[in-house]
Amino acid sequence: MAGEHDDADSAIDHTAPATVHVEPGPYLWRTLRAQASGAKATSGKEALLYTDSRLASAQDRLDLGAATVQVAVGSLADPAVPAARVVLRWWEYDESDAPLRPDHAVLVDNAQDYWLGMHVDQEFAAVLSLLLGVRMRSGGTIRRYRPDDLAGRTDLVEHVVPTLPPRAWSGRPIVRLPVGGQELVSLDDVAPRVADLRQVSAQHAVTMVRAASVFSDALWVCDHDPELAWLHCVTALELAADRHDRDHVNAVELLRKDKGKKNFEEASAKGTEALEHAAELHRRRTRAEKKLHTLLVDFPPVAPAVRPAGPAWIRVDWVDQADLWRRVEMIYAHRSARPHGGVQFPAPLLMPPLVAGAEHSGGADDSEPVWHAGGLGWRNADLPLTLDAFVHLTRSCLLSWWASLPTAGIG
Template sequence: MGTIAWKNWRAARGRKQQGAPQYEVLLYSDASVRGGPLVLGPYSILNTLADPSPMMPAMAMRGEHLVKMPDLVDPQTKELLPTNSKAYHGGTAADEMAALLSLSCGVRCRVGGTSRDWTINGNDPYGQPVFWDMHPLRRPGSSGQELLPRITTRKVDLNGIQDLLLTFPEIAESKAIALVRAARMYSNALWWSNEDPNFAWIQFVGAIETAANTRRSGLQGGAAIKALEELEPKLWAALEAADGSTKQDVAEIMVPNLKAQKKFVSFVADYNQGPPETRPAEFQQLDWLKLDSHMQVIYGHRSNALHDGTPFPAPMLQKPYGTYEEGWSERPLGITASSGGSSWDAHEYPMTLQTFEELVRGCLVEWWKRLS
C-alpha cells in the first residue's frame, strides 16, 4: 500500500496525454521560482510569478484523483476491514508533492489551501474558484532571523528538477513511503528552523533515520561488539575488565539501540557529499574526517531531546557566524560555551544547523537518486 501521490502517479502511467485537472492548490515558498509548467504524471506545477518575499504562493499545483480511497467496510459482508497505516505520513497527496519539491530544491515549500476546483461545475473549463482551507502563510520566527541563510539564495528551477521527480513513481513501494516521510520531516525542519531550531534538529535527524531504516544493520556476532566499542565508549570502558563472553552478552542486549545509531552513522558516511564548495576561514571549518564522531554526538543529542526533554546545546540553536559574501561558519565558534546556567565543550556542539541541513539534504537526495 503506497502513499496517495505514489499510487495516483502510477495509475497515470501509460496515458498518451495529460488528463483534465480536478483541483488546484497553492504552494507557499520564500524562494524565487523559474521555469515551468512542470508535468508530473497526474500533477502539474505552475509558476505563479509571485514576488518571493516575504512568503507568497509561489507555485500552484493542479492534480487529478485517479485512485479511490480504501474502503473501511467490506461491501459484501458489511464487516469492518482490517486497518492499514503502513503508508501513513500525516498529509495529503499535495503535501507529498510539496515535500518532494522542498527536498529536491532545498527550499521552504508548504501547501496553503485549495484555490480552484473542476468537479463542482464541470461545464466551466477554467474551474470554479474556491477558498478551501486557505490560510495565508508566513515564515515562522522573528523577522530578520535566519538560521539557514544558505537556503535563502536557492532557486526553484522547475525544469531542472524534473528528472529527479519523475523517478518517484518508479521507486519500490516501501522505499517510496520512506522517501515521502523523510522529505516531509526535512521540509518541516526547514519551515520551523527559525521558530524552533531544536525541533528542526529533531526533524533533520529523523529524516536521515527514516531513510537509514530501509537498510540492513548487519549487527551480528563480532559486528555487535565492534559497534558497542565505537558507539558506546563509556560503556565499553566500564567493560574493560570483563571477559569476551560478557562483552558479547552486553552487545547483544544493546543491539536494538546500536542498530538504530549504527544505521544513522553509516547512512551519513555512505551518502554524504563531502564539504561544501564554498568554505569559510579555516578556523570556522568542520573537521569532515571526524564525521562519524560528529554524527554520534548529534544522535545522542537527539535521543536526549526526545527521551528526557534536554534540548540541543545552545550554540547549535544559533545563527551561524559569517556573511553571504565570505561564507558561513560550519561549526559554532569557541572551545567552550555557556547559556542559561549550562556549559559545553566544543566537541559537544560539532556543527551549526545550517551545516547539518546541507549534509542531510545531500544525503537524502543522493539516496533518492540511487533508489531509482
C-alpha cells in the same frame, strides 16, 4: 493558472476505461503511477504552494504527467511572509480496484509502511522543499475541475495561507536559505526527479515522502525553534536509515543472532507470520546508531558548494568520514537526551554561529570554553556542527539515498 488549461491537460486520457490496481502509498506516488498505467482521469484540483524563496523556470509550465507545475507571477514584497509562488494542478484517477485505505488492523500494525496523512499537494510541497532546499508549504486547494470542464470552479473552503513563525534571533538567520530575492531557485530539474519517485516501490515512496515532509518541517521552523529543527533532521535521517537497513538486513537472522536459540525457537513455534512480525519489530527497535552510521557511510554527504571564508576551524572536513561520524554521533546523543531525559541541546547550537556561514560552532582552542551561553561555558567538543551544516548534511544524504533506489514496474 485558475481558469486556464494547457497542452498537458489535453494530453490526459479522460476516456480510458481502465482502472489500475495501485498499492497503498503516498497520494502523489499513486497519482503519478495511475496516470502512467493508463487509468481514467475523473476529476482534478489546483492548489497554491507558498515559499519565501524566489523561484524561476525556463518553461511556462512543467509537465509531470499527472500534474503540471507553474511558477506564479509576483514578487516577494516581504521576505518574512511566504508568498504563493507555485501553482500545482493535478488529475485524480479511477483507482476503484486499489486498496486506497488499508483496513484498521493493517493500518495500526503497519502505519510506518502506509499512512502519511497528507494529500497530493502537501506531499508535493514536501518533496519540492527537499529537492530545492527551500521552505515550501501548500495552502490547499483553490480550484476543482473535471474532464468536461477544464476551467472548473473556484473552491477556497480548505485553503489556508501558511504563516512563517517569527525568528528567535533578530540578527542573522540560523540556517542560510535562499529567501526573498537574494537568488533565483530553478524549478527546471524538478520534473525528472519527481518522475523518479513514481518508479520506486510503494515502501520506498512512503519513506521518501515522509522523510521529505519531516525535513521540510525542519526548514519551516529552523529560525523560530532551532531545537525542533535539529530533532526533525535527525528523524528524517533515521527514516531513510531504517528503510536502507530493512532493504539489506535479514530480520529473521538478526533475531536469531540477538535473542539466542531458545528465544528464537519460542518465536518460531508461533508460526512463520508471527516470527517475521517479531523479527521486524526487533530490527526496528534495535541498532539505531548502527543504521544511521551505515546510511552515512553508504551515502556520504558532499561538501556545500559554497564554503565559509575565514579561519580553518569554522570549516568541517566533509571527506573524513570518521570525523564526520563522530560529529553526527554527538548530535545523535543530544537528540536522544532531549526526549528521554529532558536535556536541552547546547545553547550555542540554537543560535546563529559566531561567524556567518560557519559549519562548526566552536573555536580554535579545544582546552577552554569558547562560547558562554545558557548559563554554561561550551567547549569545541560540545559543538560538533552548526544547524546550517547539519541541514545540508541531512539533505545531501537523503537525495543520494533517493537516487540509489531501485525502480519498480508500473502496471
